[in-house]
Amino acid sequence: MKTTQAAVVGCGAIHTLHVEAIQSSPASQLRAIVDIDPVKGQALAERYGCDYYADYREMLSDSEIEVVHVCTPHAAHKAIIIAALAAGKHVFTEKPVALNPGEVKEIKHTLANTAARLGVCYQNRLNPSSQKIKTLLENHRYGKVLSIKAMLTWSRSHDYYTHSPWRGNWASEGGSLLINQAIHTLDLMQWFAGGVTSLKGVVESSFLGAATEAEDTAIANMELANGARGIFYATNCNTTDSALLLEIHCEKGLLQLHHNDLWFISGEDKELLISDEAPNAAQKCYWGNSHQQAINNFYHSINNADNHNYVDIHQAEISLRMVEAIYRSSITRNWTDI
Known part of the structure; x- marks a missing residue:
């Protein structure tokens, strides 16, 4: 089985769900994390057993990395996504994909000139x-x-x-x-x-x-x-x-x-159709439980050209x-x- 090497940019609260999804799949491996805080970043890199970068642009020079996860504050999304796509990396980003529709237009222009894919995390x-x-x-x-x-x-x-x-x-x-x-x-x-x-x-x-x-x-x-x-x-x-x-x-x-x-x-009748699993203690109640599936779907799609099962x-x-x-x-x- 092919193992896809991944990097996670931004180590705020949401990044842990991405790291867990990458590490729990035999098809992916966490190769690097990126964060502007060197103390935090180095400590997390040691915990995860991966490389640490303070600058995402330096990370993009690693030819082994195929997928970049964007977990930064919103304003940084556009620049990181465009740089990663231009470097030939697939990108899976937290929402929103950009600050506004104008930035989306810029990302689309880069995306049209690369074979890389861009997925957005609408896990719900x-x-x-x-x-x-x-x-x-x-x-x-x-x-x-x-x-x-x-x-x-x-x-x-x-x-x-x-x-x-x-x-x-x-x-x-x-x-x-x-x-x-x-x-x-x-x-x-x-x-x-x-x-x-x-x-x-x-x-x-x-x-x-x-x-x-x-x-x-x-x-x-x-x-x-x-x-x-x-x-x-x-x-x-x-x-x-x-x-x-x-x-x-x-x-x-x-x-x-x-x-x-x-x-x-319907009228006085009430039928339970299905129940969602409640988020576990490690997750906030409003995140839901579907990050893992969303990330797995994206990885499956990038390894199967005819599959587009992602947002x-x-x-x-x-x-x-x-x-x-x-x-x-x-x-x-x-x-x-x-």
Whole structure:
């Protein structure tokens, strides 16, 4: 079996899921990590038994490395992705793929001139409940979809932003709540509906106004590609991380995802369709359990030319455009096309 050599750039909280996925597969091996903090980086390299680099550009000169995982703050994504692709490396990046659609255009230009692949981590598409919903809707099991409603009420403290100053800033994060926490939910809504055509939204800064220059709360109504309405609400101002509430109203009843359980509700009848496995103690509840599968799928795809079982830049761009459209609509107070 061919063993693919990998490097992970950025050693914040999310990087551990990437390292675990690489190390747990016989098809991949962690060759290097990259972090600008030499003390932290050296210590982690010793723990993982791999090389350490302070500069990702130096790492890219290693011809043995085939895949680069990007786990840095958002503002660094574009430069690292473009450099890695130009060096002939495949790239698997955390969301968002870039700060805005303009940066996506630059990445696409580089991608078009290389044989390397770029995958984006929208792992929640792979949750058992998400897969079940997608299949049911594609098979029209419950008739026409009338609306999709999503409510995300999580908790972020002032310390969350002050301890990581890149968070909540337009220049370094590209926004706040929408582009970081809520982008997964926006992606699921449009994925279930086959896309989104237009939306009207509002962003506000309230309880976290002193900690972030961007939004802590957002609402949006959407015209979805399947003709359904989209109703979206998200906030980081809750006092706890509540489970995502997702409801899909169909002609024959209601699909409801809450607390990792997917139900079908019709009148007084309520049927449990599937349950997601709760995240283990090493993972945050809102990450889900599907990083491993998303990474495995990408590695399988790069080793099988006809396989494209991963979220590419064209799919990843949709939710980023939704984020940008909500920001724009909040200013103009008008419907915005996607």
